Amino acid sequence: MMKVSRLYLKILFAFILVQAVAIAGIGGLLKMGHMRPPFTLHAKNRTEALKQIIGLETDGATRLTPELRARLDRVLDIYANAFSGDAWITDERGVTVAQSYRTPPLTGEEELELKLVTKQNDRIYFIRKGDKGSIYSYGPLKTPLGTLTVHLLNEWITHNEEVWFMEGLLLMATVAALLLIPVSRRLTRPMVQMTRSAQQLARGDFTPRVFDDRKDEMGTLARTFNHMVNSLEKMVRGGRELTANLSHELRSPLARIRVSQQIVLERLEAGRTDGVVKHVRRMEEEIDHMDSLIDQIMKLSKLDLQEPPPREDMADMNVMLEEAAERVGPLTGARSIRLQLYLSPVPAFRCRRQDLRIVLDNVLSNAVKYSPDNGRVDIRCGAEWEDDREAVVIRVSNAYPPLSDDELEAVFAPFRRLGYDEVEGNGLGLAFARKIVEDHGGTIRARSEDETFRVTIRLPLDRE
Incomplete structure (x- = not known):
């Protein structure tokens, strides 16, 4: 049997392997351009937001006045500071009309790598300068002053965005792997208990049990x-x-x-x-x-x-009870015991007729043997509904002193007999009856009340 410690390690290694495959797959998609890292998407959203702000500032303006230029400079300065970058606006000739910087951030020596072109014709680049990199984006904006171009340069960093993204994934995978340790231990704890319990069972000790208050599959x-x-x-x-x-x-x-x-x-x-x-x-x-x-x-x-054989016979329970009453007749005559039948109409149902004959013979003969001389055995039969299922119910009653619940359950155990020395038999009749009834999908119960012992048999009415 596999040790739990090895199982835990397998769970951990499997999780790490899945994480590694996922990271490698994401990295490949990034390199092939089929997936956009979050930095690129952030730059796209920031560019669109800045264009909306500039559009509001220039709405209704007919020319670029010094006051409007100063107002745009303040907007760009606030916006750029929020992202630790630079922002500027150029006109149709490429002339800068507003900016957040004093020294131009781009010199023309940078390497540009196009990452994304949006529906609004905004362009997102990864830009490199030496060992540093950043995200540079720009997009056209139609205003009363003409078509302006809004530029946004994010903070310079020493890693490109894919590296940052992959390192973030790796960090999350590491944290998840560490969190997997207590989770795996919780998952495997019932298995540890079951292993110990199984070892005790092998030694014949049936006292240990597994703590089962959990609501999941392990519970x-x-x-x-x-x-x-x-x-x-x-x-x-x-x-x-x-x-x-x-x-x-x-x-x-x-x-x-x-x-x-x-x-x-x-x-x-x-x-x-x-x-x-x-x-x-x-x-x-x-x-x-x-x-x-x-x-x-x-x-x-x-x-x-063995598996119970199929139920291939169609039987009428009332007829079977009348036949069973005739078979136990010799037992009743010698002691002047009367059999009283109360039979209600019951539809024929599918069963194993010979097996049910054994059940009826055992139950009726048992009732006769334990009845006092000159006594009476009542046999009732009818169809009843319980839990949306129709069943044929047989109740056999005879006079007998009250019994405890333990004694009532014991009457169905092999070799258990009431009045062991006085009544003939080997104590197997009701054990046979219970097994056959349960194989038919039914139940058999014993009850004691008011100096009366009653056996109730309930069999599902299978008419197909």
Whole structure:
């Protein structure tokens, strides 16, 4: 399993690689002219703003008076100082009519590199002079005085704008990479906890859980992991209980077989044959009982392991209940127990008929066995709606002393029986019933109230 520290490094290196590729791509686009760095766009906006200001100052003027020239000088001086640069205006002949400087900033020896031409015919250049560089822009402005050209030269810097831009990107990438450290640790913290929990699980310790208060995908993963641990704990505990209960169930018939075997051996050694046949038949009965018990355990295990087969039968639940009541008839007659059916019309639905027959037989026979002599078992069936789904609901009730919630849940566990010594059976009937009902997408619940024990089965009405 990959260590979390390596995972963190992989996240960090992957982020740095993405940043490097992005910076290289942006640099290539800048060199090819397909992308404008922010300094060029700033120069464009500043030039347009200065042209608007000059247009307002010259609006209505018929000639360039000394007063207008002085006013334009002040505007250019204020505007240029705001950007630590220089600004000036030339007329149609190229003569400077207003400026913010005393010494001309350009001597004609500079190298110009055109960067942008706007729709208003403004031109943006990168200008070099020695080891310094700047952004120079100018654009025409139509005024009552004629067409003037507004010039703007930004502050001289020792790096060109692409270098500044790339260095800024690199700085942001570095800061982002540093911020990624706590983010990555937060992301990988649940994985560290899950690794430790998994190691404890491997040692058979099911107590650790992962802190799952987060609302993101890692929180979902943590909650799923905790659910898995809970399920594994229940499975292991159930397996241990099943082994213990199965051992108990098999120990009793084995003990009886051993006693019968000892009696048969003693009588045969004494030359006697009286009672031998009876004890041999008793051993056969015990062997058949163990064989049946093991067969049911194997069937229950298969239900847990294999995917449920498709539901291909169409069945009428009322008819199935009437047939099940007839099958448990011999159990009721001997103890004078009445079966009372209350059946409402229910549409036929798709199911596995043979499996549901097992469910009904187990539930009804269980109700009869635990009912007192001369008692009554009520069987009700009808269609009901719950959560916008139609279902067939069967309720089987019989008289029985009140049970706690833990006892009600335990009746569906394998080998759990109420009245263990008084009632025949192996405690697998309701365990089978629950598994089959759940494979049909339904539920089976037990409830105890007013000296009545009730089992409720709810099966979705799948008519297709």
